[in-house]
Amino acid sequence: MSKIKVVHYINQFFAGIGGEEKADHKPEVREGAVGPGMEFNKRFKGEAEIVATVICGDTYFNENTEDAKKKILEMVKKYNPDIFIAGPAFNAGRYGVACGTITKAVNDELQIPVLTGMYIENPGADMFKKSVYIVETKNSAAGMRKAVKSMTKLALKLAKGEEIGTPEEEGYMPRGIRKNYFAQERGSKRAVDMLIKKLKDEDFTTEYPMPDFDRVEPNPAVKDLANAKIALVTSGGIVPKGNPDHIESSSASRYGKYDIADFNDLTSEDHETAHGGYDPVYANDDPDRVLPVDVLRDLEKEGVIGELHRYYYATVGNGTAVSSAKKFAAEFAKELKNDGVDAVILTST
Known part of the structure; x- marks a missing residue:
């Protein structure tokens, strides 16, 4: 069986081109793995291989989104990969938005499985977690190895077309998708069990988490x-x-x-x-x-x-x-x- 072909997307920083001063770097493609892609290849253990790395500056992508998407889609299409991976972006906002935008575009327009990773508070997470699989990472590159390990496991399953488990099992952010399944106990018993745990102040996991809104109490009115x-x-x-x-x-x-x-x-x-x-x-x-x-x-x-x-x-x-x-x-x-x-x-x- 031939290796799974992967195209990887990273920004100018992780490509070693430079920091903010090089954030206007235009899209380019390089053969093989670059930067964090080498850790991905190591984790793939021969099952998959990054055949090309697409690089784009964060500022360029976010200020020229349509042009950047068009160029990158052409680059990706050329390699006909089995899966497209972006990031991980951690808590870098513009990088996260770019990763989310381009993975959604590749999935929508090329029908190629996609995956990215970022911190839960990255703006890209809230924007794209319902559209693409996003593995939750730490807020900085210090969590690179752990992020790549989680992303590699899920990427292989996506590329092989295997059934994807729950967010808790696979490590991706909840996408708001509910699936029917046969539970060992009926709903009424599960609900009562949770209620009893709550009354006893014990830990329990709800089956239907509510949105977490950040409410700010208003200050008193200015008197004078x-x-x-x-x-x-x-x-x-x-x-x-x-x-x-x-x-x-x-x-x-x-x-x-x-x-x-x-x-x-x-x-x-x-x-x-x-x-x-x-x-x-x-x-x-x-x-x-x-x-x-x-x-x-x-x-x-x-x-x-x-x-x-x-x-x-x-x-x-x-x-x-x-x-x-x-x-x-x-x-x-x-x-x-x-x-x-x-x-x-x-x-x-």
């Missing part, structure tokens, strides 16, 4: 707006012209802090949006539509608010990991408190 210092924060990507901090258009890894002390109104001459998740025309035409500096200045003059804080903070919410967003907020919230800000208006898109 007329004397309050108000700050603006946005995930809508409004930045000074030229995007001086190079905030990514998707899966942002940074935020910016910008001085608006001399601005009563934002215009297309001095500000723009870096956001890649909505049509930028109207935001670029009048950035106040996303970051309402003009309205806050009016309220300041009218005495409705005490003052508008001289700095605003901006990032891009499009595909940005929840963990990254929490980290950004924790950092600049300290600055806002130290600057005596009483309340924040958070705008989106």
Whole structure:
């Protein structure tokens, strides 16, 4: 029996090309295994082999998605693989989105089995876990060997067309698919058993897990707006012209802090949006539509608010990991408190 043919997708970092400064690397294909692909080949133990590795920079893929998909699909099609593997991406947001996007495209358009892997909080996980098999990994490349081990096992089963077990058995993220099966005990008994365990405060596993929503309790209302210092924060990507901090258009890894002390109104001459998740025309035409500096200045003059804080903070919410967003907020919230800000208006898109 011939070896299972695998085409592997990785980003510029894992290909050894470079970091963020090389994230605009255009799609290319190399024969054989590159970077983590060598660990995959080792784990395949002769049953499968990576025949080609497709490499693309994270920024290039996310800012030129359709073009990148078209080029990569042509590369993959040339090798006619038995399975296509992307990543693992761990908690790298743009890499995760790229892995999810390209695996779904390969599966949809070439009808080739696909697999990727990433951390549960990677934005790509939430976007694509119902469309493709995603093996859950640790949040950093320190978990590479464990991730490859889990991915290899599932990849071989997918390539062979074998029946795939439950997420708990195979290590992939739940896809929201329910299958009928014959259980040893009927549902009423299983339900009562779970209830008894719950009443005894014992561990039990539900057969129908509910969504886990992150609820944030609202703070008390501002009592004296007329004397309050108000700050603006946005995930809508409004930045000074030229995007001086190079905030990514998707899966942002940074935020910016910008001085608006001399601005009563934002215009297309001095500000723009870096956001890649909505049509930028109207935001670029009048950035106040996303970051309402003009309205806050009016309220300041009218005495409705005490003052508008001289700095605003901006990032891009499009595909940005929840963990990254929490980290950004924790950092600049300290600055806002130290600057005596009483309340924040958070705008989106």
